[in-house]
Amino acid sequence: MRPSTESTARSRLLPALAYAALTTAVVSSLGMLLVPAISQDMHVEVSTGQWMLTVNLLVGAIATPIMGRLSDGPHKKRLLLCSLTTILVGSIVAATAPNFTVFLIGRALQGLTYGIVPVTIALARRYLPDNQARHGISSLSVTVTTGLGLGYPLTGILADLLGFRFAFWFAALFLVTTILVVWRVVPAGPDEQAPRNALDVPGALLVGTGLASLLVAVSEGSRWGWGSPWTVGFFTGAAILLALWCVVELRTPNPLINLRVLRNGDVLVANSTAIGLGAAMYIGLSIGSLIAQSPTSTGYGIALPLFWAGFVMLPLSVASFGANRLVRAVSHRIRMRTLLLVGAGLVTASSALLWFAHTALWEILIGMFGFGMGMGMTYAAMPALIARSVADTELGSAVSFNQVLRTVGGSFGSAVAGAVLAAHLAPDLHPTETGIRVALAIGALGCAVVFVALLVNNVTSRPPAPMSEPADARVSRG
Secondary structure (H helix, E strand, O other): OOHHHHHHHHHHHHHHHHHHHHHHHHHHOOOHHHHHHHHHHOOOOHHHHOHHHHHHHHHHHHHHHHHHHHHOOOOHHHHHHHHHHHHHHHHHHHHHOOOHHHHHHHHHHHHHHHHHHHHHHHHHHHHOOHHHHHHHHHHHHHHHHHHHHHHHHHHHHHHHHHOHHHHHHHHHHHHHHHHHHHHHHOOOOOOOOOOOOOOOHHHHHHHHHHHHHHHHHHHHHHHHOOOOHHHHHHHHHHHHHHHHHHHHHHHOOOOOOOOOHHHOHHHHHHHHHHHHHHHHHHHHHHHHHHHHHOOHHHOOOOOOOHHHHHHHHHHHHHHHHHHHHHHHHHOOOOOHHHHHHHHHHHHHHHHHHHHHOOOOHHHHHHHHHHHHHHHHHHHHHHHHHHHOOOOHHHHHHHHHHHHHHHHHHHHHHHHHHHHHHHOOEOOOOOEOHHHHHHHHHHHHHHHHHHHHHHHHHHHHOOOOOOOOOOOOHHHHOO
């Protein structure tokens, strides 16, 4: 390939990867906003409808570490194309589902979308020049948050005018265009510089079944009873499976996730933040979307029509985009741990606002703006913290595990919200004001715990020794 041709191909790669990463935002926008409409159309309770979120996040939590490890291998483009095709099939299944069970199968197939971002990060790290890779990876990390603010209004408009099934057909069309863009622009494999290690199948099975058991117990605990044999059994099974997974990973030469890397201070901070804020933020976002559409007779609902409800997330997109640009501008002057702390503080403040004030539209909009600012900062800072502490051969796996923890946190938050709402239903099957407040309180308190832990860590930790390169420069290596 001639130099000019290669330069042109590289200039097109980052926009193509960002377009692929938007898949996660498009598919995610088909979740929270449509829970009331789909619950009504398919004749299930809203608490049961929450499973369209939980099953999607659950599959994402299982698929993301596998996709992250495979993205370190030689067949990155093939992995991305196969994943996008699977998500396309899931979108078509959901669009044509005759009942809620089949619909959940479609949503489960769509769960692979959460592994798309780690794969795009691996491709950017491999094929982009150093000066582009640093900013490119930061941008890809917050693409989902930024895209949500655009995807939600579009989903609301399509679902209101043409029905929720058309929104899924639109997602299918978007995926077709994404597959074409990836096929044309992303460099063909195999990547000769990548290691060729066998996939850790036992580790994948153990972590997958362990996470599944944990989330089923959380989701169904209020229905079965928290002390029932089924609930206790699933919790116990999850603990045993995840403990076995840790043992297997520590003894495997090429594990799915290198757990020894996670003991590093920066990596531990980033991952703890990911799972804590992931759970708390998902509660705030899902409950905020529900409040926007609930009737005023509930005492908390704003009664926005579906057409306008999606615009509630627009401040989230604007703020996360602005926060990402801000992190780029100040990252060479301010420690990443400090930026992580500020982001967590904004999320905590927004969660507290929604807990105490959520009956007016302006309150919800301010809360979403704060969530966007906080998420933009934290999602840009976490990959940089990981990259400066992890070997290049482990970076794809480590960054993908951080994404896994965000997804696991989101799954846990969705399951907790569903369980709380199921335990507080009014005669008309809408959640009660008490249920809404309890769910928001759990999210706010969870954010506060993460913020306090980061504050203590930021005060007690010593600044890293001066280096000859920026703290996040190693993101671009490989």
